[in-house]
Amino acid sequence: MRVLAAAVQLEAVVGAVDANLCAAERLADEAGTAGAKVIALPEFFSTGIGFVEELKDAALPPDGEATALLCRLARRHQALVGGSFLCRDPDGNVRNAYIAANPEGVIGRHDKDQPTMWENAFYVGGNDDGVLSNGDYQIGAAVCWELMRTGTARRLRSRIDLAMTGSGWWSIPAWPPRMLFERWERNNSATARAAAASFAKYVGAPVLHAAHAGTLTCPMPWLPVPYEGRFEGSTLIADAQGTVVAERRADEGEGVVLAEIEIGRRPPALEPPDRYWLHSRGALATATWHYQRLHGKRWYRRHVASARG
Numbered sequence: 001m002r003v004l005a006a007a008v009q010l011e012a013v014v015g016a017v018d019a020n021l022c023a024a025e026r027l028a029d030e031a032g033t034a035g036a037k038v039i040a041l042p043e044f045f046s047t048g049i050g051f052v053e054e055l056k057d058a059a060l061p062p063d064g065e066a067t068a069l070l071c072r073l074a075r076r077h078q079a080l081v082g083g084s085f086l087c088r089d090p091d092g093n094v095r096n097a098y099i100a101a102n103p104e105g106v107i108g109r110h111d112k113d114q115p116t117m118w119e120n121a122f123y124v125g126g127n128d129d130g131v132l133s134n135g136d137y138q139i140g141a142a143v144c145w146e147l148m149r150t151g152t153a154r155r156l157r158s159r160i161d162l163a164m165t166g167s168g169w170w171s172i173p174a175w176p177p178r179m180l181f182e183r184w185e186r187n188n189s190a191t192a193r194a195a196a197a198s199f200a201k202y203v204g205a206p207v208l209h210a211a212h213a214g215t216l217t218c219p220m221p222w223l224p225v226p227y228e229g230r231f232e233g234s235t236l237i238a239d240a241q242g243t244v245v246a247e248r249r250a251d252e253g254e255g256v257v258l259a260e261i262e263i264g265r266r267p268p269a270l271e272p273p274d275r276y277w278l279h280s281r282g283a284l285a286t287a288t289w290h291y292q293r294l295h296g297k298r299w300y301r302r303h304v305a306s307a308r309g
Contacts, residue, residue: 001137001263005038005206006031007246008083009235011214011254012048015058020046021069023254024083031256032077038261039073040208041083042235043096043112043143043166050170050218051118051227056304059088059123067099067106074101080134082164083210084112084143086123094123094304098141100132100164108132110141113152117288118221120296122304129155137161137263140203144169147195147209148279153202153272161264163199163207167192170216171229172284184284191279192232201242202278204268206261211235213250221295240266 008027012020024045031039043049046066047058060066066085074081082100089095096112096119111126130152132139140160144167146152156163169192172185196209212231220227233250237259246259272278281289 002260003037003263004035004258005040005208005237005261006034006036006256006258007040007208007210007235007237008042009211009213009233009248009253009255009257010042010045012044012212014048014050014052014216014218015054017046017058017060017065020048021065025069025073027254027256028073028081029076031258032073032079034256034258036077036258037079038162038164038208039077039079039081040164040166040210041081042210042212043084043168044086044212045083045166046085048212049119049168050216051121051221052218053303055086055122059086059094062087062089062097062109067101070099070101071105075103078103080139082139082141084166092305095126096123096143098143098164098166100134100139100141102134107134110143112143113146113149115293115296116145117292118296120293121221121299124300131156131159139164140205141165142199143167147199148277148281150272150276150278153199153278156203157268157272158204158265160203160205162261163203163205165196165199165207166210167196168212169232171232173227173229175225184282187282188285189232193234193236195279196234196236197238197244198242198270198278200238200240201269202272204240204266206240206263207238209234209236209238213253221292221299237261240264241269
């Protein structure tokens with residue numbers, strides 16, 4: 001089945017839920033007006049992401065404003081629409097919930113399996129397989145660093161006809177020694193793009209990848225210096241062979257990418273490797289992954305889980 005698909009690139013204001021929902025609706029309307037019948041919003045489309053304390057109070061209920069927006073857009077444009085947001089569930093925990101809706105309503109939900117780095121401060125992971133059914137075809141939902149993990153590729157491989165993905169992937173700051181950090185950042189930026197596009201080769205289905213652009217300044221957990229950087233963007237659409245057919249780079253700012261895709265599974269072009277990560281994280285990202293996970297889990301218990309009501 002051949003359809004016009006769209007992926008949205010958003011410049012969110014971290015923690016400004018109302019403003020971000022308005023921006024997401026405006027950009028999705030742009031895609032729908034152009035004729036898109038599948039529209040992907042990025043990860044954290046209601047809040048943005050950073051180590052910003054206000055996010056502890058920014059989670060929405062499963063049937064709240066973010067889900068209502070997805071359903072409204074799906075009805076308005078007679079389209080499939082998906083994206084993820086911080087969602088506080090009835091058990092009191094917050095999860096990074098990817099919800100997809102068609103004109104009839106919500107078709108399913110996927111909770112990101114593991115928070116990435118400072119994200120541990122704001123939500124807990126899920127354990128579903130990420131496969132959602134939309135009538136005659138299956139959708140695989142995956143969020144940000146799930147695209148980096150071999151386990152994600154294995155659970156979706158040859159089971160889906162379309163991957164709907166999103167990210168809020170931040171850059172490596174320009175700290176001294178400058179040449180070293182700049183080299184790490186070049187590799188980080190390349191990985192952000194490669195993880196999204198090459199995912200199609202591992203699962204055998206086209207990929208819509210919606211992302212954030214813009215700058216970010218926030219505290220660094222357990223460090224005396226602030227984080228100053230940007231989001232990597234690379235909002236793109238790739239076919240089932242992993243060929244990028246439409247793309248919007250981070251420096252192009254907010255906007256929409258559109259391309260026709262063939263929904264349907266193909267024999268995967270690549271075998272997942274026999275290791276945990278599909279792509280190398282690099283030394284700095286590896287260290288940050290571990291220390292911010294430790295910090296974030298403690299911070300979550302103290303500031304987010306304690307707010308259950």
